Amino acid sequence: MEDPVRESLGVVFENNSISTALVDADTPLLGSIDEFRHPWGANGTVPSAQASARALASAAEVATGRALRSNLCPTVVGVMCERADVRELVPGSLSSSTFENIELVNGLDARIAYLRTVDALNGISPILAFWPDGGETVIAAIDPSAGVVDSAHRYATAELLTDSSTFAATLDLLVAERDPVPKMLVAMLVKEESRQLSAEAAESAGLGFLYLGERAQLAIGAALVAAGRGSEVRSAGGAAVQPVNRIRWAAAIVLPLLLMLTGLLIALSPDGSRAVSTDRPNVGAEPANPTSGPPSGAALPILTLPPCDPVVPVVPAAFRRSDPDVTPPQTVEPAEACDPMRVG
Incomplete structure (x- = not known):
């Protein structure tokens, strides 16, 4: 049975802030469920790598706590961090807490994933x-x-x-x-x-x-990239993605099942009620009538x-x-020197 929901958390560490975004990977076009931005490294200061990694882990824990209070449970965490010294400490900082599924995401992948959610x-x-x-x-x-x-x-x-x-x-x-x-x-x-x-x-x-x-577009993209990698693990027959909080995750599974059974009973009732389809939207599919491109030339x-x-x-x-290497454009040839003809 597929997971009824796939909440994923994205965390982005930047020079002066740490951003988080919680998304449902099955409905990315709806944007983030919850997002927050924490100031960090203000006034031109550069905190140490250890302090930055601890701050990143704390921001992820705060975001997960807000999600749990709404009966949501992130199954995977995507982290984008351009500082190499901090990035090396991220897995250890997050694994020491309750997180079990951590994906490091580069900025290009996060941006592409976000662009695919822009209607x-x-x-x-x-x-x-x-x-x-x-x-x-x-x-x-x-x-x-x-x-x-x-x-x-x-x-x-x-x-x-x-x-x-x-x-x-x-x-x-x-x-x-x-x-x-x-x-x-x-x-x-x-x-x-x-x-x-x-x-x-x-x-x-x-x-x-x-x-x-x-402001949260990179965090949204990081969350979607991490969710996609988790789906690849499940489809390849690997270990299922472990929830952040097992007790809340069990509730997240049982409640949708009860709702589905209730909906089925309503659909079979003799009063003519119609069942509502719960099929997931085909996110990422090509539109039926794509817009035509500009004339060639x-x-x-x-x-x-x-x-x-x-x-x-x-x-x-x-x-x-x-990035990546491409053939450099042709250099502009210098204009010929202006040498007016002298008359007389």
Whole structure:
């Protein structure tokens, strides 16, 4: 028998906060059931790895306690932590408490999992998504429906976000090398002051624009990734996922069974009552009528000015690194020197 519900907890450790999100893995489109954000490392301080790992474990325990008070029981915990020294201590910190199923999740997987829950992206593939990463900005070509990253480039944020023209020229370059052509630019957790600039750049590059500002999106993604890995273990014949609290988990199993029996009795009653289907939604399935893509053709061209024009042409930002490695774009040939012909 399948589990009636699959609550999963996501925990994200960032430089100045620890975020948690509780989700039902069977209904990810509904968003989080509960979420919280704990300040950490305020005023520019960098707490030790041991203190950070203990704080992360405490945040997970607090989130689980709130879930248990609502008769919910997380079956797996997904942790995203970019600090390597803290990440090494996470399994030990959580295993010393009541947690038995812990999955370490990287940031890219968490973001892809979250994008698949965004209703506005249903049937829209591929897309260009960008997000800040320290002093850099990552722009990735992603197919949300398939959960695939085609390419990802890193740019110096100060250079990329100089103005909308530079950003638009960069998008033109990325769109030109993609087949099929991306349909939308998605901003993930970017600063509010960059929202208008990126929207203008998307319009200039012929892309739709979507701003995702939910603070718990990474925690939601980490929870969904962890839940998916737990399902793979069960389907492969491995050990079943162990609940965080066995007593509450037993109640979580018995109560839905009683509700199902009650529903069956109502359905069989002679008063003509109709039974309600409890089939799970087919999350992740391709839509029946996907939106049509833009007409085929080259991306919007970047105008090249005459050699003697005093106005400097707009050029895309030079990418610093690629994740994964891709062929670097062609360098822009320098304009020929202006040598006016002397007459007389």
